[in-house]
Amino acid sequence: MKWSAASLILSVVLFKNATAAACPQCRPRVAAGVYNQDFGTNLLVLLLTLAVLFAIGIGTYYVDALNAKSGKGKGNDT
Amino acid sequence: MTNTSRRGPLISAGIFLGIGLGGFVDGIVFHQILQVHNMLSNRIPPSDLVSVKINMTWDGYFHAGVWAMTVFGLLRLFRAGQQRDVPWSGRTLLGAMIAGWGLFNLVEGTINHQILGLHHVVESASNKLPPDLAFLASGVIFLLGGSALIRAASHDAAPRGEAR
Secondary structure, three states: OHHHHHHHHHHHHHHHOOOOOOOOOOHHHHHHHHOOOOHHHHHHHHHHHHHHHHHHHHHHHOHHHHHHHHOOOOOOOO | OOOOOOOHHHHHHHHHHHHHHHHHHHHHHHHHHOOOOOOOOOOOOOOOHHHHHHHHHHHHHHHHHHHHHHHHHHHHHHHHHHOOOOOOOHHHHHHHHHHHHHHHHHHHHHHHHHHOOOOOOOOOOOOOHHHHHHHHHHHHHHHHHHHHHHHHOOOOOOOOOOOO
16 A cells, blocks of 8 residues: 555655646646646545545454454354 | 355455456446547536647546556455465456446446536537436446346355356
């Protein structure tokens, strides 16, 4: 996860100045529309779903312990 | 398989892979091929080239996130493969991936469509609710189907290299 986070941060740094480079005419307006005072909020709400999903995914790692605690794992091989 | 076997690491790897790949399906099918919505299209309506490109940039950040999820799932799968007490079951992995895809649709649909209103499945629809509900329903179906497959594989205990 350390590497995933690092690559995400690297992408932001690298691509921040490359926004809409394919469209030189609209590039400044696109950059202004993305990297403005709402950038942090937009990024946060965008990643909120992924943060919730990440937490659920991590939780499933401990499914055996949870099953054992609730007695479901008793007597079977899980 | 002994009582000390653990399925959690394989299930967790499959869940992350399902979430990541489900995110890519969403992006490829709905954002790019059908072009029915973007991540922030309810906040920033894509009405001209600049707003389309702004939406495209935010889609890119979303895809970077689901890419990270997929890579994380691959790393977890690699780790699970190194652990001798983790039963190597293709059905468990497939079930977890389907459940992960369902989780993606369910959580993304609930948070982004219903709670935050960042976008809707078909942004141009006069009534946005039916496609949004269909998306949520697909999440429930995938989640239940994947969970059923995981349960069915609860006794899979194939030796490494002979996964069912």
